[in-house]
Structure formats: structure tokens, C-alpha cells
Amino acid sequence: MKTRNDPKGVSTPETETPMPPLNRSAFKKLPIWDFEDIYNQDAPPKQKTCAQSLRNSQDESFKKAFLPNIRLYMHKDNINMSEWNRLSHFNNPFGFMGFQYKDVMEAVKLIPKPKEPLFIAKPGSDGCVRCAVVGTGGILNGSKMGKEIDGHDYIIRMNGALIKGHEEDVGNRTSVYVHTAHAITASGYFFKKYGYKSAPADEGIKYVMIPEGLRDFQWMTGLLKRERVAAGQYRKSRPWTYYSGQFxxxxxxxxxxxxxxxxxxxxxxxxxxxxxxxxxxxxxxxxFAIFMALHTCDIVSAYGFMTEDYMKYNNYYFETGKTHVIFYANHDYILEKNTWKKLHDTKIMRLYQRIDSETGTEKQKKL
Incomplete structure (x- = not known):
């Protein structure tokens, strides 16, 4: 059954005040609004010249679901009161449910409009943008995939992206680091014993933030004002120091x-x-990083993500000794595993998969 929005709460261009915050506890399951599957889309980019682009896929289920012009980025110029009220129907990070307007908009009004696309084709190339998305899965330990990963035009990493000492397996370049406030702060605490010191800070690196919750907006306010965080979990923190001078x-x-x-x-x-x-x-x-890549790159390869034989590997590629993949209740890891396999099998992207080492010398299943 669809949950219909009260007409009094429907946002219109004339709405001048934010709607009262919805309480998540009032809903026993995900509420489905009439406008649940309606999204902002941007003007189409210039015509792609890459013949192998995933946008040319003939897979019917992918073509039906894929929106090539979905609005990727939030910034100060595309959130007005009407948008605030619409997005206030969705829980974070999918909207602003339960948040106070002033607490979030202080940060949003500081977010600059992107000056350039996340990726562009390299000069002299065939017009194709080739991206590697590198996760932290234990499948990469001993993979010797580093050279192949570094061979891509752009490399996207996230969370505890520990590189030093693991270059042979995971490469040594980072073009984009995807993070939340929690990921960029907690990684230093949790992975220090493995040699992790900070998030990647390659010269010219781009940083992509997932606005996971109120603490992320508080983080962004401090980051973009170059001030200590004023409230919340990261109060008194200096966010810009976590980007090693590359922010x-x-x-x-x-x-x-x-x-x-x-x-x-x-x-x-x-x-x-x-x-x-x-x-x-x-x-x-x-x-989220993989789907960002599918909307900004032509050819995508994913490394260090869950595969059918995930139980063979450690939770992280940099762990010593034997560990197991940890399942947290807020993520559906099996669903994600099946999604990556489907995207691989339908040739939308390429998923790095190990094979049984007893069967031969190949290190991965080829498309």
C-alpha cells in the first residue's frame, strides 16, 4: 500500500516554510510515497564517443532501471524550500527525514557547485573513461592486481584504503576517495595497527562525500568554513586536517x-x-561508489568486493591471520554480492574474482 502525502505537506514553489520533521519511529517499515521513484535529472552531457560504453548495454533490465542523467551531486544551488520539503519524506542518507531545516541547510548552503565532471576522457584516448573501483575485501590479498588496477584512467577508493605495503595487490594511485565523516575519522582508529595513517591524498585527488546523517552535515559545515565542528559527535574536530592538505x-x-x-x-x-x-x-x-562509477565512467572494473567464494578470504586485504567477513545489520551484503555478479554476468561491469588455486594458474575469471 502506498503512503500518500498529506496535501498540506506537498511542497510547491510557493511554500515558504519547512514542513514539520517526520518521525522515523512512526513508520514500521520503509514508507513508499507516490513520488518515491521520481528523481531529479540533469541535462544530458555531450555525446559519448566510447563504443564500449556501458551506456550502450542491450540488457533490458539494466536499460529499464538505468537513468544516465540522474542528478549526482547536491550543492547550494539545487536545494530550495520545495526540494527540502520533498526530500524530508525520505530517511537519511536518502533525504532529510527527522532533521531540522537549520541544522542541515547551514552546510548545504556552503557546498560549492562542481566546476567540472568527476572524470573526463584522457587526451589522445579512444574517448572511453576506464575506472577501477577498489574495495577493501580480503580477496585482494595476494592477488597481484596492483599493476592492472593502476592501468585504469581513474581509481576510486573508499573507507580504510590502506595502500602502503600493499601496492602489488591494490595499486598505488587514487583519483577519488569516497567517504562519510565516520569513514574518514574511524579508519584511522580501527586500522592504525595495520599501518593506516590517513585517507588517500594524491595530488589533485577528488573527494566525494556521502551525506549519511546529521553528523556529516555538521562535519561539512566545519570543513567548508575552516572552523572547528560546532556540535554533535565531532564537536571541536578540525575536518580539513583529515585530507592531508589536499582538500x-x-x-x-x-x-x-x-x-x-x-x-x-x-x-x-x-x-x-x-x-x-x-x-x-x-x-x-x-x-554507492560502484554506482557512482557506472554513471560517470564508460568501462568499470571492481576489485575487492564480495564474490561467491567470499568465505575463503579475510574481511580486509591488509589483515594478518585468519578473519571472516563481518555482516552488519545496516547493510545487505548478500544482496550486494548478487548485484555485482549480475552486473558482471551481463557485462555491465567487470568484477574481479579469484578461482580455486588448485585448478590452474589463472588469477581471475575472464568475461
């Missing part, structure tokens, strides 16, 4: 709630959204 507003992007909701609704809609803990359920940062 530049012109290379900072914030994923739009519409894009995050679209990726969930059309590709990764977990049955757990029907349960009473629905509000905490969302795709992983790595999953």
Missing part, C-alpha cells in the same frame, strides 16, 4: 540524496526495508 572546494563533491535513493530503489532494494529496523538499512559506501 580543495573545487574538487569536493557531495552525492545527492536522489542518486542514493535511486541506487537503492532500482538496484539494491533489500527485503530488510520491510522490517522494523528499516531506517538503518542502506547500501555500503563501496556499493
Amino acid at each position: 580543495d572546494e573545487g574538487r569536493f563533491y557531495v552525492l545527492h540524496p536522489d542518486f542514493l535513493r535511486y541506487a537503492r530503489n532500482r538496484f539494491m532494494k533489500s527485503p530488510n526495508l520491510e522490517k522494523n529496523f528499516w531506517a538503518m538499512v542502506r547500501p555500503t559506501n563501496g556499493a
